[in-house]
Amino acid sequence: MPDTSGPSQGSAMGLQGRELLKGHATLNDFLLLIDPDCRVALSADDIAAICDRRAGVGADGLVRVVRTEALPGARGFADAVPEAQWFMDYYNADGTVAEMCGNAARLFAHVLDAEGLAAIPDGQSLTIGTRGGARAITRLGDLWTVDMGPARLAHPQRAQEEGWDTAVVVPGLEGPRAALSVRMPNPHTVVALADEEELEAADFAGLRGSDEPVRYDPRPEAGTNLELVVPLGEEADPRTGRSVGVARLRILERGVGETGSCGTGCCAAAVALSIWSGEEAGSAPQDYRLLVPGGELGVHVGADPLAPDASVLLTGPARLTARVRLP
Numbered sequence: 001m002p003d004t005s006g007p008s009q010g011s012a013m014g015l016q017g018r019e020l021l022k023g024h025a026t027l028n029d030f031l032l033l034i035d036p037d038c039r040v041a042l043s044a045d046d047i048a049a050i051c052d053r054r055a056g057v058g059a060d061g062l063v064r065v066v067r068t069e070a071l072p073g074a075r076g077f078a079d080a081v082p083e084a085q086w087f088m089d090y091y092n093a094d095g096t097v098a099e100m101c102g103n104a105a106r107l108f109a110h111v112l113d114a115e116g117l118a119a120i121p122d123g124q125s126l127t128i129g130t131r132g133g134a135r136a137i138t139r140l141g142d143l144w145t146v147d148m149g150p151a152r153l154a155h156p157q158r159a160q161e162e163g164w165d166t167a168v169v170v171p172g173l174e175g176p177r178a179a180l181s182v183r184m185p186n187p188h189t190v191v192a193l194a195d196e197e198e199l200e201a202a203d204f205a206g207l208r209g210s211d212e213p214v215r216y217d218p219r220p221e222a223g224t225n226l227e228l229v230v231p232l233g234e235e236a237d238p239r240t241g242r243s244v245g246v247a248r249l250r251i252l253e254r255g256v257g258e259t260g261s262c263g264t265g266c267c268a269a270a271v272a273l274s275i276w277s278g279e280e281a282g283s284a285p286q287d288y289r290l291l292v293p294g295g296e297l298g299v300h301v302g303a304d305p306l307a308p309d310a311s312v313l314l315t316g317p318a319r320l321t322a323r324v325r326l327p
Helices: 044-051 075-080 102-114 156-162 196-201 263-277
Strands: 003-005 019-025 028-034 061-067 086-092 125-130 133-140 143-147 166-169 177-183 187-192 215-217 225-236 243-253 257-259 287-292 295-300 313-317 319-325
Touching: 019 102, 028 102, 044 061, 061 102, 086 102, 102 125, 102 133, 102 143, 102 263, 102 313, 102 319, 166 187, 177 263, 187 263, 196 225, 196 243, 225 263, 243 263, 263 287, 263 295, 263 313
Parallel strands: 003 319, 028 061, 086 125, 187 225, 243 287
Antiparallel strands: 019 028, 019 319, 061 086, 125 133, 133 143, 143 313, 166 177, 166 215, 177 187, 225 243, 243 257, 287 295, 295 313
């Protein structure tokens, strides 16, 4: 990785003189602060300043790599899940706190291994802490699989009766669109589009850090990520012969704007596709190949992603690209 010098950060006072790592997972990029003992005082302004793509270093979010026992407020979690020695303290680009990020989790595990903080041999797993709960991450060569936990519907009764629960108006698309609200545990709103022309027509320009002028009815109280999905049919897995659903999507991330990828968003999209195509029990694919602007991600949803003991699995790459020493 190249060693670069970061620009002056007038408002990122808490990060002055610190070294940050930069990397991405399918072009969803992050800055990582290795702070095992949680000695750096981070503020929302610090994070927003350093993540700004013009005045700062630039990223979709910032992750503090911290020992779970050292993070304020995490003592109970550390006692309950002692194997989760490291915690992914994750923030969106605007400085807001995020529950979970599948792409950041893969990069987090890659950093732990690459920096000698935790050895993760090929085929082995490591459990980390997140605000969405404990997450197991498995190394598969150059790929990482994250156990994302269960999916949940935000409005289960209406969703199960009608297949959707929210009407969404997106700039560039005609009229309101039916959508399904899925928690992974971040809030997501998934809209299925007819074709790739509609996908390209959606106008996300100027929407960084805000859902407006996208309109939701009902409007999510805590905001939401938006996934626009075009189903592309099914294909056979060459290794197993099982059916794999294929879809292309674009993502508008809460607190960030349009991103090249979103791990929890891809999981939410796969869950929605499974629900929409599974009119008969077990008829929907259990695996999905999702094409995002930043590359490709695999999602395993199983036979029933909403079952109490279900767990969604996300698989994809992660890469470190730079070290940045702030003045």
